[in-house]
Amino acid sequence: xxxxxxxxxxxxxxxxxxxxxxxxxxxxxxxxxxxxxxxxxxxxxxxxxxxxxxxxxxxxxxxxxxxxxxxxxxxxxxxxxxxxxxxxxxxxxxxxxxxxxxxxxxxxxxxxxxxxxxxxxxxxxxxxxxxxxxxxxxxxxxxxxxxxxxxxxxxxxxxxxxxxxxxxxxxxxxxxxxxxxxxxxxxxxxxxxxxxxxxxxxxxxxxxxxxxxxxxxxxxxxxxxxx
Amino acid sequence: xxxxxxxxxxxxxxxxxxxxxxxxxxxxxxxxxxxxxxxxxxxxxxxxxxxxxxxxxxxxxxxxxxxxxxxxxxxxxxxxxxxxxxxxxxxxxxxxxxxxxxxxxxxxxxxxxxxxxxxxxxxxxxxxxxxxxxxxxxxxxxxxxxxxxxxxxxxxxxxxxxxxxxxxxxxxxxxxxxxxxxxxxxxxxxxxxxxxxxxxxxxxxxxxxxxxxxxxxxxxxxxxxxxxxxxxxxxxxxxxxxxxxxxxxxxxxxxxxxxxxxxxxxxxxxxxxxxxxxxxxxxxxxxxxxxxxxxxxxxxxxxxxxxxxxxxxxxxxxxxxxxxxxxxxxxxxxxxxxxxxxxxxxxxxxxxxxxxxxxxxxxxxxxxxxxxxxxxxxxxxxxxxxxxxxxxxxxxxxxxxxxxxxxxxxxxxxxxxxxxxxxxxxxxxxxxxxxxxxxxxxxxxxxxxxxxxxxxxxxxxxxxxxxxxxxxxxxxxxxxxxxxxxxxxxxxxxxxxxxxxxxxxxxxxxxxxxxxxxxxxxxxxxxxxxxxxx
Numbered sequence: 186x187x188x189x190x191x192x193x194x195x196x197x198x199x200x201x202x203x204x205x206x207x208x209x210x211x212x213x214x215x216x217x218x219x220x221x222x223x224x225x226x227x228x229x230x231x232x233x234x235x236x237x238x239x240x241x242x243x244x245x246x247x248x249x250x251x252x253x254x255x256x257x258x259x260x261x262x263x264x265x266x267x268x269x270x271x272x273x274x275x276x277x278x279x280x281x282x283x284x285x286x287x288x289x290x291x292x293x294x295x296x297x298x299x300x301x302x303x304x305x306x307x308x309x310x311x312x313x314x315x316x317x318x319x320x321x322x323x324x325x326x327x328x329x330x331x332x333x334x335x336x337x338x339x340x341x342x343x344x345x346x347x348x349x350x351x352x353x354x355x356x357x358x359x360x361x362x363x364x365x366x367x368x369x370x371x372x373x374x375x376x377x378x379x380x381x382x383x384x385x386x387x388x389x390x391x392x393x394x395x396x397x398x399x400x401x402x403x404x405x406x407x408x409x410x411x412x
Numbered sequence: 413x414x415x416x417x418x419x420x421x422x423x424x425x426x427x428x429x430x431x432x433x434x435x436x437x438x439x440x441x442x443x444x445x446x447x448x449x450x451x452x453x454x455x456x457x458x459x460x461x462x463x464x465x466x467x468x469x470x471x472x473x474x475x476x477x478x479x480x481x482x483x484x485x486x487x488x489x490x491x492x493x494x495x496x497x498x499x500x501x502x503x504x505x506x507x508x509x510x511x512x513x514x515x516x517x518x519x520x521x522x523x524x525x526x527x528x529x530x531x532x533x534x535x536x537x538x539x540x541x542x543x544x545x546x547x548x549x550x551x552x553x554x555x556x557x558x559x560x561x562x563x564x565x566x567x568x569x570x571x572x573x574x575x576x577x578x579x580x581x582x583x584x585x586x587x588x589x590x591x592x593x594x595x596x597x598x599x600x601x602x603x604x605x606x607x608x609x610x611x612x613x614x615x616x617x618x619x620x621x622x623x624x625x626x627x628x629x630x631x632x633x634x635x636x637x638x639x640x641x642x643x644x645x646x647x648x649x650x651x652x653x654x655x656x657x658x659x660x661x662x663x664x665x666x667x668x669x670x671x672x673x674x675x676x677x678x679x680x681x682x683x684x685x686x687x688x689x690x691x692x693x694x695x696x697x698x699x700x701x702x703x704x705x706x707x708x709x710x711x712x713x714x715x716x717x718x719x720x721x722x723x724x725x726x727x728x729x730x731x732x733x734x735x736x737x738x739x740x741x742x743x744x745x746x747x748x749x750x751x752x753x754x755x756x757x758x759x760x761x762x763x764x765x766x767x768x769x770x771x772x773x774x775x776x777x778x779x780x781x782x783x784x785x786x787x788x789x790x791x792x793x794x795x796x797x798x799x800x801x802x803x804x805x806x807x808x809x810x811x812x813x814x815x816x817x818x819x820x821x822x823x824x825x826x827x828x829x830x831x832x833x834x835x836x837x838x839x840x841x842x843x844x845x846x847x848x849x850x851x852x853x854x855x856x857x858x859x860x861x862x863x864x865x866x867x868x869x870x871x872x873x874x875x876x877x878x879x880x881x882x883x884x885x886x887x888x889x890x891x892x893x894x895x896x897x898x899x900x901x902x903x904x905x906x907x908x909x910x911x912x913x914x915x916x917x918x919x920x921x922x923x924x925x926x927x928x929x930x931x932x933x934x935x936x937x938x939x940x941x942x943x944x945x946x
Contacts, residue, residue, distance in 0.1 A: 246674075247673065247715060250672060250673040250674060251672075253672070254631060254657075254669060254671075254672040257631030257632075257672075258630075258631045258669065260631065261603060261628070261629045261630055261631045262628070263627060263628055284674060285653075288674065292677075295465060297464050297718045298674075298675060298676075298718045299715070299716070299717045299718045301717070303715070323706060323709065323711040323712075323713075324711070324712055325713070326712075326713040327713060327715055331713050333712040333713055334660075334670040334671065334710065334711070334712055334713070334714055335712065337668070337669065337670055337671075338660060338668040338669075338670055341623065341630055341631065341668040341669060342622070342623065342666060342668065344628070
């Protein structure tokens with residue numbers, strides 16, 4: 186089954202052009218790659234990040250990592266209600282995109298993706314300090330709302346109704362803390378405009394999801410977990 | 413072989429975007445994907461530096477001294493590591509090349525997959541999707557090399573993950589005698605995980621009846637994977653986004669993800685320190701060092717901290733790392749699968765003040781010979797001559813390092829003195845020229861040979877051309893027209909060559925499993941030999 190109308194040399198010519206293109210790209214990238222000279226530093230760093238911008242991006246992206254894992258866990262569980270799957274999918278997509286944004290900021294400014302002192306920006310911020318801000322030992326959660334490794338592990342073993350209920354309980358607790366962190370960032374005078382915008386959109390999105398999840402949990406006749 | 417330490421930090425680079433034009437065919441798409449991955453890695457990880465980021469800008473122009481071949485050898489006639497265009501055309505490469513390392517036995521089956529694993533006298537052949545499902549014994553093949561002169565395929569492992577293609581995830585934990593892999597159909601996979609008890613290495617038993625199969629996949633993605641040294645955690649990583657997942661296998665009947673995070677835009681293989689607390693994770697243009705002690709300790713709320721990152725332009729697509737101790741100091745040995753950066757060794761006594769201790773390149777990897785490498789590799793498909801997976805003969809004061817070097821076969825180095833590393837032996841298997849997907853459905857090389865261009869190499873080649881080290885006219889050889897349709901005129905060796913006394917067990921993509929023997933002239937196994945790949 187060959188296409189008789191297409192000359193035989195066409196795919197070859199296409200691939201040959203591709204090879205030339207690859208090589209050209211290699212040459213271009215190779216030649217711009219070389220300069221590591223110190224004089225190219227600084228030309229494109231128009232702004233700096235404040236301690237809140239950095240702390241929020243580091244901590245919130247780590248916090249999001251767990252929400253993403255939670256969503257993926259329930260998506261992988263068998264016999265889960267499509268409504269819950271839809272919600273998990275929505276959280277997965279939104280928080281992955283937000284994580285890309287926050288980690289992009291850190292990457293751009295050459296700042297580590299993780300913090301040495303999680304939540305320090307919030308406890309120094311004054312108004313919204315949280316009890317869990319300075320973890321005393323590895324037994325404590327470094328930030329509020331996190332599920333423990335045991336809770337995450339248990340979620341991954343459940344199916345159907347049980348998986349839905351535990352997912353809702355864990356995610357409600359997680360979202361409440363996430364909204365608290367976003368609110369603290371929004372209200373912190375040290376936050377830059379981009380941080381404020383992102384925090385505001387998180388408060389909106391997660392607030393809506395929190396409402397949906399609380400209703401879904403109530404429909405199942407279950408209570409949220411204590412904070 | 414001991415490059416000057418030319419580290420600099422605090423540089424800001426502007427990422428640049430180059431977009432390939434839209435391509436119509438699947439073949440084009442596959443090439444494009446690879447090119448894109450390389451480019452993306454260049455752009456995305458070319459991050460500005462700060463205290464935790466270290467740049468090593470040296471492009472090494474030194475090769476390790478060549479092995480002196482003893483009687484009975486069939487040496488490479490030209491550059492170290494090269495299989496010339498002429499040898500490929502004339503059929504000479506079908507006889508292979510060897511020096512102080514000879515074949516005892518071989519079993520090919522349907523081809524050797526990408527990365528295979530071994531334990532005691534058994535080897536487990538990585539599976540390639542979908543090809544492995546068309547073999548008489550689908551899934552991961554079990555090879556018994558009890559008689560190394562007559563290795564045999566004695567069965568296969570057929571859980572979902574094993575038939576879905578194991579890419580670079582098939583790994584053994586010796587301590588707990590476990591074999592595990594994730595399902596990776598093409599470059600990236602999700603959800604399927606299988607772990608086997610290999611106490612009886614010829615008859616592995618599936619342990620995770622519950623999570624990781626079709627009925628209940630578990631939430632992770634992977635391209636690559638490997639064990640923590642204690643065998644309680646299986647880490648799944650890569651490729652894009654750079655997701656890393658910790659699968660708790662304390663109870664192998666019920667594997668579960670206990671931590672997951674994103675630590676760079678791209679990820680690949682890794683190596684973990686013997687205490688299980690530190691991970692050297694590929695970020696494709698170097699390595700990112702992570703503190704994974706909270707997961708290792710099973711803290712109730714584990715977090716993984718980013719400690720430092722090392723980046724270099726000399727070699728791309730960092731593959732995996734082997735943390736070792738040498739003279740009482742910790743080092744990491746790390747290999748790049750593309751761009752001819754060879755193998756690098758860093759002194760990581762102070763992980764945030766790394767010292768570039770040594771680099772191993774073959775002559776074919778030198779910038780001035782990248783034109784020759786291109787000339788030779790044309791018609792050989794995506795990969796040229798680069799290290800992929802390596803193993804040392806023991807984790808403390810290793811005496812030898814053996815690497816699969818793609819088209820250059822298996823290379824063995826004396827690394828007792830890091831200032832005087834030299835090659836002692838090599839075995840480049842006979843090319844399986846003319847093999848087809850019908851005869852080698854499990855060979856990545858045969859499948860990829862729809863493409864003829866060694867596309868993985870183009871970034872370093874471009875740098876060498878721009879620097880005037882490589883010459884355009886020397887890139888053109890008698891195989892220059894083989895843009896499409898490779899002829900499998902060398903093997904592709906990707907798996908770790910594992911030490912078994914004076915023998916080496918290894919698997920190559922086309923030729924399958926090989927039991928090889930090192931000449932006693934060049935190698936004496938240390939009494940506490942313990943083959944180790946990080």
